[in-house]
Amino acid sequence: MAYKKANILIVDDDYDMLELIQRQLQEQNFHAYKAASVVEAISILKYSSINLLITDLKMPEVNGIELLKYVKDHYPKLPKLVITGFPSLDGALQAMKSGALDYLTKPFTKEELKKAITKSLPSSLQQSKTQAKRTESISYAGIIGNSEPMEKLIDLIERVKNNRATVLIQGESGTGKELIARAIHYKGSFAAQPFIAVNCGGIPEDLLESELFGYKKGAFTGANENRQGFFQAAAGGTIFLDEIGNAPLNVQTRLLRVLQEKEVRRVGEQKSEKIEVRIVAATNSNLYKMVKSGKFREDLYYRLNVVNIETPSLRDHKSDIPLLAENFLRKYGSEYGKRVKLTEKATDLLQRYNWPGNVRELENIIQRAIILSDNEITTDQLPEHLKYSISTTNTPLKSLLETEKDYIKQVLAHTNQNKSKAAEILQIDRKTLRNKLKD
Ligand SMILES: Nc1ncnc2c1ncn2[C@@H]1O[C@H](COP(=O)(O)OP(=O)(O)OP(=O)(O)O)[C@@H](O)[C@H]1O
Ligand SMILES: [Mg+2]
Missing domain, CATH: 3.40.50.300 (P-loop containing nucleotide triphosphate hydrolases)
Structure with a gap:
């Protein structure tokens, strides 16, 4: 895979600082590993391929200078960036001697951090805007x-x-x-x-x-x-x-x-x-x-x-719904010995729904629809609540009365204008339904 996204390890005993830097790195599309101590940092270095180390200097137990020395001995090519809340000339000098390329004093701005990273990272790892697309199959371990x-x-x-x-x-x-x-x-x-x-x-x-x-x-x-x-x-x-x-x-x-x-x-x-x-x-x-x-x-x-x-959340990657649905159609289709397709309207409905239960909800709905259908899933085999949530989210808001009127029409259409069936679905008696229709 041709990803050029650098792995950056941040070491700081101040958790808020770790979170802050992580957020800024993520915004800049870098991948962040966090360590709250030098010991943790060393174990991460051992198991992960880190491209840049950002470390605080003053830390309890083992301090940042020791880490810089360790890195100099064990990972001589790893670029280092030092941050500290205690700007002392002494610390800076020591850091430089241990091979730190750049030095940032807290607090620093996003831009200062970005600039320092740009300076420290080899150019082959600079963030490129065009990220390589995954070319393998659509499914990755399921x-x-x-x-x-x-x-x-x-x-x-x-x-x-x-x-x-x-x-x-x-x-x-x-x-x-x-x-x-x-x-x-x-x-x-x-x-x-x-x-x-x-x-x-x-x-x-x-x-x-x-x-x-x-x-x-x-x-x-x-x-x-x-x-x-x-x-x-x-x-x-x-x-x-x-x-x-x-x-x-x-x-x-x-x-x-x-x-x-x-x-x-x-x-x-x-x-x-x-x-x-x-x-x-x-x-x-x-x-x-x-x-x-x-x-x-x-x-x-x-x-x-x-x-x-x-x-x-599924609502944040709705473009995957057709692929996911396709996958569940195949999975449950073969389980129930059916070859079922989704109609265009049904697919459309799936894409407009909000999916509070995410992929699990989608999976359950497809499974149920396959049981209910012969060779095609239409909007009829999809649960009613998918339809309601759309009428309220995608159209201008209506009064209760109007909504009731529309809904009664919808149910009547569904029952081919059969009023008894409609009354049954609406759980009102026929007389009430007749009155409502008159109004
Ligand atoms: N991207 C996906 N591709 C295929 N199937 C998925 C995907 N995401 C979730 N699923 C399926 O959705 C169902 C729920 O997934 P999983 O159990 O991993 O969710 P979870 O995040 O652990 O949920 P919970 O917090 O409720 O435990 C599983 O059947 C899983 O296979
Ligand atoms: Mg789970």
């Missing part, structure tokens, strides 16, 4: 779509699939978060290792800890033998922590330790065991808001959110 948001999403998966950086997938329900987690694993270089999916919302709170980390014989009543948890089972591969927003606080604390120490401890066990596993977490709740309201640990949030994937 993910369908060739709209721009989907291209971007697949580009991101390509970048993260071969390294162990933790990925946080966020998006509305039915947007394919689980599908993406699986794609990251099965397209990546540890595809032969296990992929273990855990629904953090589906396991009773008191069992979650032992399910995740395993337990030692005798740890609690009923623990008759040593047992491994999901983490040990996923060793070498990927653990998918679905609905991470539902993980109780005590489990959040344990997860944080796993991420920090890269080791797990079974319930009832004193010793920890080293574990090499990639964590992919997903949620459809707004984790950032949960952090702000104290329901989710802030430090865990940032540890999970090294790479952030946001799944687009």
